[in-house]
Amino acid sequence: MLMAGWGIQRQQYGEQKHWMLVTLAAMLGQIGTEGGGFGFSYHYSNGGNPTRTGGVLPAISAQIEGGSSAGNDWAVSDAVVNLPVARIVEALENPGGKYQHNGKEQTFPDIKMIWWAGGANFTHHQDTNRLIKSVAEARAGGDFRVLLDGGGETCRYCSPDHHIV
Template identity: 95%
Template sequence: GTEGGGFGFSYHYSNGGNPTRIGGVLPAISGKIEGGSSAGNDWAVSDAVTSLPVARIVEALENPGGKYQHNGKEQTFPDIKMIWWAGGANFTHHQDTNRLIKAWQKPELVVISECYWTAAAKHADIVLPITTSFERNDLTMTGDYSNQHLVPMKQVIEPQFEARSDFDVFADLAEMLKPGGKAVYTEGKDEMAWLKQFYDVAQKAA
């Protein structure tokens, strides 16, 4: 590296595996009402009415209906009336925080799903307290891009105070939007049943 510049491990495969590793990859919860799960979150892009690079959220808020170039195509920024932000520290990562704060005032409603009292939470109208990885069961992968290992993340304590998992929050939201929506969203599976399905799909692929 550069003298005095520090060092990092993420420039190749995050020091967690080799790039030729072929193994199972954890799928995602179904992205379509009729079911069907895919690896990663490509459904979030392919099934969205519109999508935009997260780094351009400020431009989108500042320029509803404006044109921009992305991946060789001309796209149009949507007119965003509401934001529900679940995951990703936008106030930490954005290049110009003051510009973001100003743009963040434009939507009529901002909801944040968050474990901690972050800057994003402080700038939201509604904050939904979400469980940490210690308060729910989950699976993750290590080796980043090489996806070399599947790791169980076992719940060690009950959810604290009013914290709830994203899964439970969105299941109840689906029911509020339409009676029977919870059953459609969960596909009749609880947290552990989904995790078993994820594991079985990854095991079969491996």
């Protein structure tokens, strides 16, 4: 069984890798055999995972409805910018620039510090090369970066004196 997620598409010629997985499965004679073949994204929508039968707790809302809860004043302060992660490159390239988000005109912040915790920011962005360039240019400008990461791809693009592993 050949399995893959969709993350391999986020690089040059990324769409070809999925077709190659299908082609490889066909060349190996695995398609249509028990336990063979190919599959994508088994971790999404319970594909390949047993159905849960226990109770499910409600999720934490992404919306902050004025005021604070449990003393989390940072979540409602003026210092917090709810920036779509896909717009991080534009934010680094255009501090103070305007953008549309959720039907409102917003202003990109002048980013002096980034705390990236969890996820593979560089491998998930839709334009990795542009992200690498924008981070390098911001770093050259003296901006301070903090990275909390397990030593993945993102660490390669932040200087050693600017990250915590």
